[in-house]
Amino acid sequence: MLTMYRAFLVIMAVIAGLMMPEALALPKDAQYTIGPGFLPSIMLGATIVACLILLALDIRSKTDAKIEGNAVPRLVLYVISTALLIFAMEHVGIILSVIVYIFCVIFFIEKNSALSAAKVALVTGTGIYLIFHTWLQVPMSICNFF
């Protein structure tokens, strides 16, 4: 049975396997010392072995890590909205994106009132601008279109 945990281990082992040819192609030794491919090859090999051992140890187990049923939509919404925030930070502007993101999450996902969502979003947006832009002088745009 393919559980979440086993799937995770298989994915880890496959990724390590896909990276292995590159590690093996690198020189393993240099004059009197190790080459750039020495440690990566060992570490990737160890990753695959550790994943296989954990899979073998888990073979009799009938339990699996579960995401609490009603939490799945919330989790998906959080991950998607954060991905959209990063996309918007790049193309729309950092501060505006952060304000809109916080408002949307508090209002639509957390189901709080629009007024409290707007208050938190504006205060946080202003705080982030003051701390990162004014104090730490990190270059960040409020909105790319103005």
Place this chain on the structure above:
Amino acid sequence: MIEILHDLWGGFLTNFTLYNLMVIFLGSMVGTVVGALPGLGPSAGLALMIPLTFTMESSAGLALLVGVYMGCMFGGRITAILINTPGDAPAIVTCLDGYPLMQQGRGGFALGISAISSFVGGLFGIIVLIFLAPTIASLVINFGAPEYFMLLLLGLCTIALLAGDSVVKALLMTVLGFVIGLVGCDFVSGYTRFCYTPELLEGIDFVVVIMGMYGIGEVLHNVEHQVHLNLGKPNFKTSEYIPTAKELKQVGMPMLRGSLIGTIIGILPAAGGTIATFLAYATEKKCAKQPERFGHGAPEGLASPEAANNASVGGALIPLITMGIPGSGGTAIMLGVFIMFGMRPGPLLMTESGEIVWAMIAALAIANFFLLISNLLMIPLFVNTIRLVEKNLSVLVLALCCVGAYALNYSFFNVWLMLFFGFFGYMTKKFKLPTGPLILSVVLASSLESYFRQSLMLSKGSYMIFLTRPVSLVIFVLIVGTFAYGIVSKQVKKRKQADPAKA
């Protein structure tokens, strides 16, 4: 002795500027709130605050972070006492006697006595750190590349073998951390390793990994479990926080015992505050004339673990500063921060960057003092802030992490990478894979490879160099011992769990 006090005074002078004092105060306050919030521990607090240090001077940046670190240790007890919900793992023990005191209408007293105990414990740990660190550093100063390599390997082995409940899981995380840490251009040979996009040429910044694993990962975990605190408005009088002389006398010895236990446990790798608090509580119960009072609001049962928890901070910094060996996720982050500020962790740290290290130790002492005052006088402010932040914690942390990852080098690639590590961190938490070994190996990967190379060059390619040098051989024996202890202790633990009657 005089030299130590002179260096320490220099550290205090560095921090006696309005800017540094404000930074320490800010760090302490933020740390207290973060520590009090269930789901966010010292590692998450440090991860969130690292972006603020990018443009700071190293002394100010480290002052901010040690303020956060110490503040987190103070903060965990607030929600433990008020609503029986520990803010972090070490505060679990605080609930045992802190909450019964609250139920008896002595919440103000419990908060006051725990704040004083935390201060005493913190101070004890710092004093031991001040006098022990230079001594250890002078002993290990003559180490060469093979000894450095073995020391780092020992640090990795201890945290990998003692963290979590499975050796294989911890080893998997360690090797994964290595793979992540080795990504980028190898500057010795000029070869690139796993650089699938040009942004990866400079490697994966450990800050991105930390913010993802501890910031985003923890938030996703909290989103799933929807932790909500029902904190009421505190209505204690200020006088309630201040214990009487008789009450202080009652908890005096427990505080000192807890401080001693906390410092010793803090020095041991992979032990940390949680074990220290449990051990201090058990010791106090054994020493007590009326052990049956424990669990029903005994002040000693509150004072000793709190002192132990804060004393473990000073203890944990001793191997970190003198040998570059971190014993926990939090100190692994501090190790990464040292590297970020251009310092070289290891035996030479106190020689090469002595001023900064002493300034950091002085900042720790100042933060401890600020935290005592604020935790006695500003509890209502903390509680109201926690109530305000807790409602929207997840979204605020996510937004801060995204902006913080961008601020690292103004690249959106890092923000995407952080989101990936956030999801990875969430999965590892789900599958009970320990994150400490991964963070540590990400931070140490390049140094370890570099010392390995240098050692082999010294011996003209012979691996026997690690066994023929006496210090290196001793560390090798310690590594083997750690391996044996790690495997045996886990087997014993498993058997006990399987057959509790025999245990």
